[in-house]
Amino acid sequence: MAGHVFHPGHEALHGVTVVVTGQTGASYVGRYHEQVERGVVMHDVAVHDGGSGMSLDDWLARQHKFGIKVEHKQLIVPAAEVAGIRRFAAAPD
Amino acid sequence: MSYNPLLVAPMREEMTQMGARELTTAADVDAALGDPKGTTLVFVNSVCGCAAGNARPALSVALRHPARPDEVVTVFAGQDLDATARARQFFSDYQPSSPSIALLKDGEVVHFVHRHQIEGRSPQAVAADLTAAFDKYCGATV
Numbered sequence: 001m002a003g004h005v006f007h008p009g010h011e012a013l014h015g016v017t018v019v020v021t022g023q024t025g026a027s028y029v030g031r032y033h034e035q036v037e038r039g040v041v042m043h044d045v046a047v048h049d050g051g052s053g054m055s056l057d058d059w060l061a062r063q064h065k066f067g068i069k070v071e072h073k074q075l076i077v078p079a080a081e082v083a084g085i086r087r088f089a090a091a092p093d
Numbered sequence: 094m095s096y097n098p099l100l101v102a103p104m105r106e107e108m109t110q111m112g113a114r115e116l117t118t119a120a121d122v123d124a125a126l127g128d129p130k131g132t133t134l135v136f137v138n139s140v141c142g143c144a145a146g147n148a149r150p151a152l153s154v155a156l157r158h159p160a161r162p163d164e165v166v167t168v169f170a171g172q173d174l175d176a177t178a179r180a181r182q183f184f185s186d187y188q189p190s191s192p193s194i195a196l197l198k199d200g201e202v203v204h205f206v207h208r209h210q211i212e213g214r215s216p217q218a219v220a221a222d223l224t225a226a227f228d229k230y231c232g233a234t235v
Contacts, residue, residue, distance in 0.1 A: 015143060017209035067188025067207045088209050 011035065017068070017088040018042075019060065022081045025049070027056055029063050029088055030075065040082055044068060045075040064088070096140055101172055104138060104145065111153040113167040119179035122168065126183045129200025131163035132231045135180055138169040139191035141208075148192040148211045151219035158224040160231045162196060196226055203230045 013032040020028040020040055030045030046068045048059045063069065109115060113136060116122045126133060136152055139145040156165065168177045170191035177191075183202075184195045190208035197203065204226035211219055 015141075016212045064207075064209075065205075066186060067190055067193075067205075068209070069188055087213070089212065089214070 013085070013087070018085050019088050020077050020082055021084045021086075022077065023083050024081060026081075027060075028075065028077050029060070029068055030070075030072075032085070033074075036076075037079065038076055039079040040077045040085065042075050042077065043073065044070045045072040047071055047075075060088075095172055095174070098172075101140060101169060104140065104149070105169065107149045107153075108136065108138060108167045111149075111156055111165075113152075113165045116166050116168050116176050116180065117173045119175045122176050122179040122183075125164065125166050126180065126197070126200075129197065131199070133164040133166060133197045134162040135183070135195045135197065136165070136167040137177065137180065137189075137191045137193045137195075138167050138172075139208075140171060141192065144208050144211050145192040147214065147216050147219060148194065148206075150216035151211070151223065152194065154216055154220035155223035155227065158227055160224070160227040162227065162231050194223070196223075196230060198230050 011034060014034060016032055017030065018032045020042070022028065026047060026049040028042060028045055028047050030042040033041040033043055035041070046063060048056055052059065054062070105115060114125070116125055126135070138149070168180045170177045181189050183197065184205065187195070187202065187205050192211060193208055194206040195202055196205070206219070206222065
């Protein structure tokens with residue numbers, strides 16, 4: 001939501017669950033912490049890299065309904081990998 | 094990590110004041126959820142000032158709706174660890190997050206609100222989702 005700072009004193013997305021789309025085709029769902037020179041720092045992250053055999057839309061829908069199946073307590077998505085960031089709540093059901 | 098009881102006391106009170114029953118032990122949870130009849134809402138409380146700070150008022154608004162669960166109970170993630178772990182076993186198909194809200198009917202999860210469905214939304218918006226679920230699963234009380 002534009003203009004809404006979820007955690008005052010931090011970036012607007014801090015603490016918000018986001019989908020980071022990667023240049024490699026991978027997608028990362030987790031709580032956004034901050035963006036630094038190295039990349040995007042996230043907490044409690046699940047990764048879709050096609051390995052599950054599930055399409056990205058189906059995988060996102062599953063994460064949305066049943067919650068994020070955490071694979072990494074903390075993950076830094078390298079800056080060169082980050083193609084886009086959007087709120088997970090806006091992802092398809 | 095458990096938090097300072099003084100810090101979480103107002104968050105507990107906010108729940109009990111709206112009519113939720115606190116479950117602080119695994120035995121409490123078993124007593125409340127072990128006999129699955131009717132509708133029970135389980136609120137997984139959290140110290141997160143932003144997500145839980147919206148979720149608690151959202152539930153308070155939703156509980157003023159004519160249709161509402163038969164029972165409203167709450168466990169406190171990060172504080173009452175055993176109770177929270179036991180409660181989550183009753184909705185184990187759903188990944189743990191806090192705050193979160195589970196609506197059970199006759200022991201089955203019929204509606205679940207994850208943290209990511211609360212973040213950044215107004216209490217009124219979250220309450221509207223909850224009352225829609227209450228209308229669907231709890232029936233109007235007269």
